[in-house]
Amino acid sequence: MLQNLANNPPKTIKIFLTNGEPSGIRSLELTGWTGKGFIIPRSDLADAIRRDDLNVPAVYFLVGENEDGEQQVYVGESENFVERIQYHNREKDFWNTVICFISKDETLNKAYVKYLESVLFNDVKEAKRARVEGGRDSNPARLSESDRADANEFAKNVRMLVSSTEASSARLRPMTGWSRWMWRSTTPAPTPITSTTMAVG
Numbered sequence: 001m002l003q004n005l006a007n008n009p010p011k012t013i014k015i016f017l018t019n020g021e022p023s024g025i026r027s028l029e030l031t032g033w034t035g036k037g038f039i040i041p042r043s044d045l046a047d048a049i050r051r052d053d054l055n056v057p058a059v060y061f062l063v064g065e066n067e068d069g070e071q072q073v074y075v076g077e078s079e080n081f082v083e084r085i086q087y088h089n090r091e092k093d094f095w096n097t098v099i100c101f102i103s104k105d106e107t108l109n110k111a112y113v114k115y116l117e118s119v120l121f122n123d124v125k126e127a128k129r130a131r132v133e134g135g136r137d138s139n140p141a142r143l144s145e146s147d148r149a150d151a152n153e154f155a156k157n158v159r160m161l162v163s164s165t166e167a168s169s170a171r172l173r174p175m176t177g178w179s180r181w182m183w184r185s186t187t188p189a190p191t192p193i194t195s196t197t198m199a200v201g
Contacts, residue, residue: 011030011031011032011160012030012031013028013029013030013031013161013164013165014028014029014030014031015027015028015165016029018047019044019047023041024041024044024047025038025039025040025041025044025047025048026038026039026165028161028165030157030160030161033157034103034104034105034107035101035102035103035104035154035157035158036053036101036102036103036104037099037100037101037102037158037161037162038054038099038100038101038102039097039099039165040085040097040098040099040100041096041097042089042095042096042097042098045085045089045098048082048085049082049085049086051082053102054081054082054100054102055080055081055082055083056080056081056102056103056106056108057077057078057079057080057081057102057103057108057109057110057112057113058077058078058081058084058100058101058102058108058113059075059076059077059100059101059108059113059116059117059120059158060075060076060077060078060081060084060085060098060099060100060101061073061074061075061076061098061099061100061120061124061162062074062076062088062092062094062095062097062098063095063096063097063098063099064094064095064096064097065094065096066094066131067094070130070131071129071130071131072094072095072130072131072132072133073124073130073131073132073133074088074092074095074132074133074134075117075120075121075124075132075133075134076088076117076134077113077114077116077117078113079109079110079113081100081102085098085100099162101116101154101158101161103154107150108154110141111141111142111143111147112141112143112147112151112154114141115141115143115148115151116151116154116155116158117134118141119151119152119155120155120158120159121134123155123159
């Protein structure tokens, strides 16, 4: 038990309902992490693009279904999330939700988000649970050894949040299986989450 806690320390996820609506925009934070995620329904995109904190570099997932009813995920990155998501809103029809991740301390730059896009694209592709598209090929950007370690830790937390929030948000909005595209069937369960706090704006 002690060894498991050492390898996988308990964590707390904070889910904030930015407009007070369970089916609206939700922000995701993890204790002790400088990253931050947002789950944005396409129907609430107008509210999202007015947020100053989203005019920053980000890695993101467009999630929806293709014409054959198969789950489809597009993995992308941008130096300005608001500009890119407005482009996708005009050019891509399949998606109904975007999940994006930014840095609260502005440490993400173009090289970081390109690296994250590649790593997370390969995660979704290897999971083989959705049709996956990406804005780049699968070759990651070049980072220094220390920056690569930081980026891999960021990606690890993205995986944890995408996977863990399915259960915590299920009673708020029926989205059964919406995050399963992130995990292979042989992937170990995410780090135990001791609690989830929900704050309403």
